[in-house]
Amino acid sequence: MRRGATGHLINLLRKVHTADFAGLYPELTGSEQIKLFRLLAERDAESGGELLSYLSREAGAALLVRLDPETGSRLMEECPEDDAAQILGEMPEEERTALLAAMKHEDAAEVEKLLIFDEETAGRIMTPEVFSLHENTTVAEGINALQKAGDVELAFYIYVVDDRNHLVGVLSLRQLLLHPPDSRIGTLMNTDLISVRTDTDQEEVARVAQKYDLIAVPVVDEQGRLVGIITIDDVVDVLREEATEDFYRLAGTSEEERRHPTVWNAVRIRTPWLLASFAGGILASRVVGAYEDTLKAIPLLAAFIPVILGMGGNIGTQSSTIIVRGLATGRVERGNLARVAGKELFTAVLLGGIYGLLLGLVGWLAARMADLPVHTAIVLGVSLFASMLIAATIGTFMPMILHRAGVDPAVATGPFVTTSVDVLGILVLFGAATFILLGAG
Amino acid sequence: MRRGATGHLINLLRKVHTADFAGLYPELTGSEQIKLFRLLAERDAESGGELLSYLSREAGAALLVRLDPETGSRLMEECPEDDAAQILGEMPEEERTALLAAMKHEDAAEVEKLLIFDEETAGRIMTPEVFSLHENTTVAEGINALQKAGDVELAFYIYVVDDRNHLVGVLSLRQLLLHPPDSRIGTLMNTDLISVRTDTDQEEVARVAQKYDLIAVPVVDEQGRLVGIITIDDVVDVLREEATEDFYRLAGTSEEERRHPTVWNAVRIRTPWLLASFAGGILASRVVGAYEDTLKAIPLLAAFIPVILGMGGNIGTQSSTIIVRGLATGRVERGNLARVAGKELFTAVLLGGIYGLLLGLVGWLAARMADLPVHTAIVLGVSLFASMLIAATIGTFMPMILHRAGVDPAVATGPFVTTSVDVLGILVLFGAATFILLGAG
Numbered sequence: 060m061r062r063g064a065t066g067h068l069i070n071l072l073r074k075v076h077t078a079d080f081a082g083l084y085p086e087l088t089g090s091e092q093i094k095l096f097r098l099l100a101e102r103d104a105e106s107g108g109e110l111l112s113y114l115s116r117e118a119g120a121a122l123l124v125r126l127d128p129e130t131g132s133r134l135m136e137e138c139p140e141d142d143a144a145q146i147l148g149e150m151p152e153e154e155r156t157a158l159l160a161a162m163k164h165e166d167a168a169e170v171e172k173l174l175i176f177d178e179e180t181a182g183r184i185m186t187p188e189v190f191s192l193h194e195n196t197t198v199a200e201g202i203n204a205l206q207k208a209g210d211v212e213l214a215f216y217i218y219v220v221d222d223r224n225h226l227v228g229v230l231s232l233r234q235l236l237l238h239p240p241d242s243r244i245g246t247l248m249n250t251d252l253i254s255v256r257t258d259t260d261q262e263e264v265a266r267v268a269q270k271y272d273l274i275a276v277p278v279v280d281e282q283g284r285l286v287g288i289i290t291i292d293d294v295v296d297v298l299r300e301e302a303t304e305d306f307y308r309l310a311g312t313s314e315e316e317r318r319h320p321t322v323w324n325a326v327r328i329r330t331p332w333l334l335a336s337f338a339g340g341i342l343a344s345r346v347v348g349a350y351e352d353t354l355k356a357i358p359l360l361a362a363f364i365p366v367i368l369g370m371g372g373n374i375g376t377q378s379s380t381i382i383v384r385g386l387a388t389g390r391v392e393r394g395n396l397a398r399v400a401g402k403e404l405f406t407a408v409l410l411g412g413i414y415g416l417l418l419g420l421v422g423w424l425a426a427r428m429a430d431l432p433v434h435t436a437i438v439l440g441v442s443l444f445a446s447m448l449i450a451a452t453i454g455t456f457m458p459m460i461l462h463r464a465g466v467d468p469a470v471a472t473g474p475f476v477t478t479s480v481d482v483l484g485i486l487v488l489f490g491a492a493t494f495i496l497l498g499a500g
Numbered sequence: 501m502r503r504g505a506t507g508h509l510i511n512l513l514r515k516v517h518t519a520d521f522a523g524l525y526p527e528l529t530g531s532e533q534i535k536l537f538r539l540l541a542e543r544d545a546e547s548g549g550e551l552l553s554y555l556s557r558e559a560g561a562a563l564l565v566r567l568d569p570e571t572g573s574r575l576m577e578e579c580p581e582d583d584a585a586q587i588l589g590e591m592p593e594e595e596r597t598a599l600l601a602a603m604k605h606e607d608a609a610e611v612e613k614l615l616i617f618d619e620e621t622a623g624r625i626m627t628p629e630v631f632s633l634h635e636n637t638t639v640a641e642g643i644n645a646l647q648k649a650g651d652v653e654l655a656f657y658i659y660v661v662d663d664r665n666h667l668v669g670v671l672s673l674r675q676l677l678l679h680p681p682d683s684r685i686g687t688l689m690n691t692d693l694i695s696v697r698t699d700t701d702q703e704e705v706a707r708v709a710q711k712y713d714l715i716a717v718p719v720v721d722e723q724g725r726l727v728g729i730i731t732i733d734d735v736v737d738v739l740r741e742e743a744t745e746d747f748y749r750l751a752g753t754s755e756e757e758r759r760h761p762t763v764w765n766a767v768r769i770r771t772p773w774l775l776a777s778f779a780g781g782i783l784a785s786r787v788v789g790a791y792e793d794t795l796k797a798i799p800l801l802a803a804f805i806p807v808i809l810g811m812g813g814n815i816g817t818q819s820s821t822i823i824v825r826g827l828a829t830g831r832v833e834r835g836n837l838a839r840v841a842g843k844e845l846f847t848a849v850l851l852g853g854i855y856g857l858l859l860g861l862v863g864w865l866a867a868r869m870a871d872l873p874v875h876t877a878i879v880l881g882v883s884l885f886a887s888m889l890i891a892a893t894i895g896t897f898m899p900m901i902l903h904r905a906g907v908d909p910a911v912a913t914g915p916f917v918t919t920s921v922d923v924l925g926i927l928v929l930f931g932a933a934t935f936i937l938l939g940a941g
Contacts, residue, residue, distance in 0.1 A: 078711045078713070079711075081711075084833075085830055085833035085835070087835065088835065089836065089838075115829065115830045115831065118831070118833065118835075121835065121839075202677055206677060232674065232677075233646065270519045270520075270523065271517070271519050272733045291733075292710070292713045292732075294736070295710060295735070295736060295739060298736060299739065299743070302740070302743035303825050307822070309821070310817050310822070311818055312821075312822070320843055322843055322850065325847040326851055326854075329818060330851075332814065333814060336810050337807065337855055339806075339807075339810065340804075340806050340807025340811065343806035343807065343810075344806065344866075345803075347800075347803035348866075351799070355799050358796050358799050358802070359789065359795075360802070361788055361795055361802030362784075362785035362789050362795075365780075365781050365784035365788075365922045365926060366780075366785060368810070369777050369781050369784075369918060370774065370777055370778060372918070373773065373774060373777050374770075374774070376752075377751045377752055377770060380747055380753075381748070381757075381758075384748075388744060389526055390556065392526035392527075392559065393526060393528065393529050394528065394530035394559075395530065402762070403766075405763045406766040406770075409763065410767055410770065410771075414778055417778065421785075425785075425789075477810060485806060
């Protein structure tokens, strides 16, 4: 490509599996990516559309934003419509409108049908092409229809509908083979079937698919009519997104920043957490102010604020991450709450003990050099121990309490842990110093 | 159950979908969970084994550790062997050995065959039962064999083997239907097939399944013989584990603590990060010590250490979380590095500006009340702005550099960001104070 051997490139793309080629895509620089797709749009739009469908939806959206709408539209017309809708859903409003306007009317209409549904709903991620049979069809007619159906996406389950296209049953391909050719599908089908509605949240779709170990989930509208299918590969994407959402929440931002990563959104979405942290910091400064006499007597106490708060923050984050993730995956549940909490607290006691002793040693050396009372060592060691134990306790129980109260622990745990660790860590350090050093002095 | 209506309970279990019942399981208390499975093992071990297979492997392992080996073995014998192996893999060595010893010899042997393979490999998570046909079989014989095969797990693809059970091709059920009954399978099959080996890492299996949009991946041994199949529902579990691993790493611990959550492991695994953080804290205290004169002149500077370091740590974590997760999911790649970094830094400039102004205001009020020079306000505002910008810069570029160097950014980013933010934040605060306040004073 760098040598301009474009003919070779297109031949290569025809020979290797598109998925393999898509794997190389992120290794290209931005301008190489654009050049590649310009070339494909011109010479072989079909391969271009296929390649586009194998990119992650984020990468696809990022590419199309940088391409002109005409080139983009040629690629999008060749891209399967569920993937096209996914990619368009990731694009900013303005670029999306321009791209849809540049597409052929019928292709744009197909994709727009999916874009009607809210983001993160079943309607948005479904494939509208689904193979179904009428309940009065016979097995022989069904096999015949299937053979003629051509390239319908993954016909693993065969959905059965009535006269008005209401979903009434399901049948596996294998079941179809097991019965005599003249049996009616309606008498063989399984009527105890799982479906979701177009407005079902995509996380709920993922949960349903996981819970019942389904390879595909049928989607119905409000009237119960079959309108699409969601296959497990799309569910996998949803699960990945759900995990990303939890990552973002733990760090004090939200999935919204991932979907629409503008500076303005980042500022707006991160404000609540930063404000909480700011308020905690100001509160901590008031606590220090209250101990002004202690601070004036031993200014070097200030030097140990970072290590006391930092170590507390770290172990608090470790405990809260383990509990938040455990609650999300089901590893932590009512049956083992006590055992999990016990492990976290005992770990904190040991780690607090080790690092408390270590800081005591450092404090003893510092006190000797700076001609301070030897008790300083005890103050520092005890404060670090207490700060780490308090932090682990808050990090362990806060998510459990939030979960029990029905609040998503990923959202509120982070700010609460860091803020309360800051305030309580300062209280412990200056409280202990005042009590031990000044009380003793 | 609380009323001891055990007969009703078993009837209920027979009526509702096991997956639905499994969904209620985490709501039970620990002793209720044990009571339920004791009852099932006695009255209806088959339902018990099925219910066990629907629990998460972690929940299953946690339960079996608390049950006696005899009760556990009765349930395990009725549990599908891939799920049984998964659950056993999560249990501590000792309990696992006891449980296997209590199981019927042939059932234990089946499960042990899977346990031979290393943790987190394809061999460990595969189902050894797989439907395959010899290449010389005809379509009619194949359909016949399939009809007789009974309850083979998910026959979506039909794998084709030669005389020595080497995997030579694959065929979809639909392709089987499309050809005349006397065609030989070997002439119809697709020989361009994707498989993994028993020792392939499970994350690689997930990547392969995702990349090629496969519903199932066949597993072969070193000689290329078909030995099992991994279905997409197991791949979904792997992806969830992979995300959990990243959560743990970002918090400074590892997946090993999740798999073997003993206090000793927690202490051992968390030590490197905490040690780095401790060293950073001590370094920060040396920096404060170097500015002893400044600190003695304005002791209240110490009161603002928590807010300067805390806000820096927060925004640094936000940027690094977004970059680390983006690199893991492919959202951040060479083509958009500059744009993503620009967004993070511009966000930090705005947020740093807002909170810098706010802290300046607080500092101005504090200075007026405590009779300090008004310049204190400038020192605080500038320090917070600088600390937040520095933190976001490190949080943005550190994972990118690690990723480029081939190091997993999730492992090393966390400690590096928090530690360097602590040291640099202190430097900025005391440097600015010395320069502006003492220089001006």
